[in-house]
Amino acid sequence: MMKISMIAITLSLASVAPGWALDASKLGTELTRNGANPKASGAVPAYTGGLTKPVAGYVAGGDHIDPYAGDKPLFTITNANKSRYKDRLSAGQLALFERHPETYKMNVYPSRRSCALPDFVYDETRKNVSRAKLTDDGNGVEGARVGVPFPLPKTPVEYYWNHNFHWHGYRYQAVTSGANVYPNGNRTRIIRKDWRYNFYADPQGAPKKYDNDQFVWMGVWTSPSRFNGSGFSMTNTINQVKKPRNGSFFRPDLRKIMRSTPAATTYDGPLSTSDGLRNNDNMFVFSGAPDRYDWKLIGKREILVPYNNYKASASTTSADELMTPNHPNPDLLRYEAHRVNVLEATVKPGFNPTYIKRRFYADEDSWIFLMADLYGESGALTRVQHVFIKNYYEAPACVFEFDVMHDLASGRYNVDHIKLEDGPANLDASDMRIKDFGSNALKRKIGR
Numbered sequence: 001m002m003k004i005s006m007i008a009i010t011l012s013l014a015s016v017a018p019g020w021a022l023d024a025s026k027l028g029t030e031l032t033r034n035g036a037n038p039k040a041s042g043a044v045p046a047y048t049g050g051l052t053k054p055v056a057g058y059v060a061g062g063d064h065i066d067p068y069a070g071d072k073p074l075f076t077i078t079n080a081n082k083s084r085y086k087d088r089l090s091a092g093q094l095a096l097f098e099r100h101p102e103t104y105k106m107n108v109y110p111s112r113r114s115c116a117l118p119d120f121v122y123d124e125t126r127k128n129v130s131r132a133k134l135t136d137d138g139n140g141v142e143g144a145r146v147g148v149p150f151p152l153p154k155t156p157v158e159y160y161w162n163h164n165f166h167w168h169g170y171r172y173q174a175v176t177s178g179a180n181v182y183p184n185g186n187r188t189r190i191i192r193k194d195w196r197y198n199f200y201a202d203p204q205g206a207p208k209k210y211d212n213d214q215f216v217w218m219g220v221w222t223s224p225s226r227f228n229g230s231g232f233s234m235t236n237t238i239n240q241v242k243k244p245r246n247g248s249f250f251r252p253d254l255r256k257i258m259r260s261t262p263a264a265t266t267y268d269g270p271l272s273t274s275d276g277l278r279n280n281d282n283m284f285v286f287s288g289a290p291d292r293y294d295w296k297l298i299g300k301r302e303i304l305v306p307y308n309n310y311k312a313s314a315s316t317t318s319a320d321e322l323m324t325p326n327h328p329n330p331d332l333l334r335y336e337a338h339r340v341n342v343l344e345a346t347v348k349p350g351f352n353p354t355y356i357k358r359r360f361y362a363d364e365d366s367w368i369f370l371m372a373d374l375y376g377e378s379g380a381l382t383r384v385q386h387v388f389i390k391n392y393y394e395a396p397a398c399v400f401e402f403d404v405m406h407d408l409a410s411g412r413y414n415v416d417h418i419k420l421e422d423g424p425a426n427l428d429a430s431d432m433r434i435k436d437f438g439s440n441a442l443k444r445k446i447g448r
Helices: 002-013 082-088 091-099 119-131 156-164 439-447
Strands: 075-077 106-108 133-135 140-142 171-181 187-198 213-223 231-237 246-251 256-259 293-306 335-347 357-363 369-375 381-392 397-407 413-418
Touching: 075 082, 082 091, 082 293, 091 369, 091 381, 091 397, 106 335, 133 156, 156 293, 156 335, 156 357, 213 439, 231 439, 246 439, 256 439, 293 357, 293 369, 293 381, 335 369
Parallel strands: none
Antiparallel strands: 075 106, 133 140, 171 187, 171 413, 187 213, 213 231, 231 246, 246 256, 293 335, 335 357, 357 369, 369 381, 381 397, 397 413
């Protein structure tokens, strides 16, 4: 079995731009500055630089004005006509049509290659070509900073690290919300105040003692009521095999700060507010250690993916409008044709995780995993995860704005990271400091 896996990996690598390993001159010439193919093909237009300036009328700190509000759907896919588009759909999308044949649909709009980044991020990405390296059999990365570490990827796991390190600011603050939504229409709202300090993305460079720390993250829940006043302060490490993510939790019932354990914060440890729909390692689609899987690049495809979702995440959109039974309201969601790199992670012998196989669809422009198909112990597709991105054009930054985890068996779904009532995230909270994190800082934050 291991021999077959290694052969598959070798074959997949043969299709990944041979000879580009250290040739940074390809960035900005034959490729975009972030490593994508700039050329048009099929329904995908040529890349012309993305959105680099705010839309007219935008007010700093306010809602993002939809730059494509005038676009009309090109066509709508339903269960009745899905076979016409099956070559441009993922297995997860096809499964959602079958699970919700009367209500699930996809409105497909003109493709807009909107993603863009600040010049200094592109500059650091270019430098990463010669300085970034995998360590510990791909479980860690050294030498890279700020931009994606592998804009000219040579091995499948490097695509994962590009997703994990895509740039979205380094001092992040937001009120994020979401919900567990049930087929009968019941909904448990989840609201959390978030602060993240990203060592990796710090343009000045973080102190050396944080070399294996990607970011620190503090969150305090105000909803649901049983979590009101609870919170966490966690350090997300880069090489989680070397050192698992770690930190502290505050339990309001005990009025006590408690140290986290690896079993609670790594791999299949369940996320407490998700009603069993998420594990720690599928936060942000996949943010865990990659060591328990064999990674394989399937290839590049043009498919229909969530993109430029400004309407769904506007503060003028209510939870009632968006979080409808069975799936989010399709009339508020936007899908476009884009090229993605399809990546597959299959469990290694000796491990028994929740998902024995995961298939990821990485956007070529941003490297963000836009979708994931998750296969359970029996080998059947059990859950489907979709990521809705948009360009924070004031930065600019292509941001993982929110995501949805669908459970095919029960029809439940979980929404996380969306910014509704309180507006977009602040990607550069200038008053944020490293000392604002940790158990003592969490105690102070909870006490306010």
